Amino acid sequence: MTQPVASPEGLFPIARLSRESRLAFQALEDLDRAWDLGVFYLKTPEGLDVEGARVFGHGLLTPESPYRKIPNYGELEGFIALENNQQTKLALRRHRWDQYYPSDIAHFGRQLDAIGIAIIGEVLRRSGIPEALWGRASGGYATGEGTAFLNFVHYDTRAPDWGLRSHTDYGFVTVLDASAPGLQVEIDGVFHDVPVLPDHLVINFGEALHFVTAHGEHTVRAVVHRVVSQRGEDPVRHGIVYFANPDLDGTLWQFDTRGKAAGRCLVKDLFALLENNLTE
Numbered sequence: 001m002t003q004p005v006a007s008p009e010g011l012f013p014i015a016r017l018s019r020e021s022r023l024a025f026q027a028l029e030d031l032d033r034a035w036d037l038g039v040f041y042l043k044t045p046e047g048l049d050v051e052g053a054r055v056f057g058h059g060l061l062t063p064e065s066p067y068r069k070i071p072n073y074g075e076l077e078g079f080i081a082l083e084n085n086q087q088t089k090l091a092l093r094r095h096r097w098d099q100y101y102p103s104d105i106a107h108f109g110r111q112l113d114a115i116g117i118a119i120i121g122e123v124l125r126r127s128g129i130p131e132a133l134w135g136r137a138s139g140g141y142a143t144g145e146g147t148a149f150l151n152f153v154h155y156d157t158r159a160p161d162w163g164l165r166s167h168t169d170y171g172f173v174t175v176l177d178a179s180a181p182g183l184q185v186e187i188d189g190v191f192h193d194v195p196v197l198p199d200h201l202v203i204n205f206g207e208a209l210h211f212v213t214a215h216g217e218h219t220v221r222a223v224v225h226r227v228v229s230q231r232g233e234d235p236v237r238h239g240i241v242y243f244a245n246p247d248l249d250g251t252l253w254q255f256d257t258r259g260k261a262a263g264r265c266l267v268k269d270l271f272a273l274l275e276n277n278l279t280e
């Protein structure tokens with residue numbers, strides 16, 4: 001890997017949600033480029049209170065915040081302070097949002113569910129996979145099931161650390177609101193900055209979506225990305241991250257454009273394989 005380079009203007013396509021809640025790009029070429037890169041910007045939909053969610057996220061840094069007492073569920077959920085990684089986060093799966101998040105944040109999460117479903121629907125549509133099979137292909141996610149995480153993440157850039165090493169996300173779609181630069185994606189072996197674009201979210205595709213589109217008309221790329229420490233005015237980099245994932249005990253199906261099953265995989269096997277590659 002060579003040195004990161006500044007991203008040329010217009011490198012990353014920009015989409016918006018239509019009134020019918022469909023993902024829309026200006027031109028089909030933009031959509032195809034987004035699918036090939038595995039990353040694009042989404043204009044923040046009207047009515048999505050990102051600012052309110054940011055305020056909630058910032059509040060977590062106050063030592064007396066009651067949300068810091070949310071217990072851990074396994075390694076992935078709860079309030080987590082990673083001592084070796086300059087990172088604290090509050091992470092919860094969808095079924096715990098109502099219990100622990102304030103109601104406006106749980107509502108915010110459900111709005112992100114709708115965005116995730118719209119994105120995955122557009123990917124499967126472009127893949128030519130018959131709509132009746134979308135639910136099965138996506139382990140239920142496209143029809144409102146599956147697993148979703150809504151996480152509030154903070155990196156303290158004063159602590160010496162690389163940030164987040166390069167990886168692909170395992171799930172379908174990641175929705176990111178970041179307050180500061182630092183995200184980089186790999187394109188043809190070179191890391192490019194993904195600049196913060198005001199009033200836009202960053203969307204990236206993960207391995208599960210790559211898998212389910214592998215036999216369709218247009219396979220999406222799971223983008224390799226990393227987060228590097230870049231000092232901004234605020235030494236803490238705040239992020240809101242939403243992951244649209246399949247259920248861990250589910251199955252993903254690969255269909256072709258005629259609706260013929262071309263392959264399938266247990267989600268836990270796919271994730272174990274990815275984990276293995278990462279360790280190597």
Ligand SMILES: [Fe+2]
Binds near residue numbers: 167169225
């Ligand atoms: Fe990631």
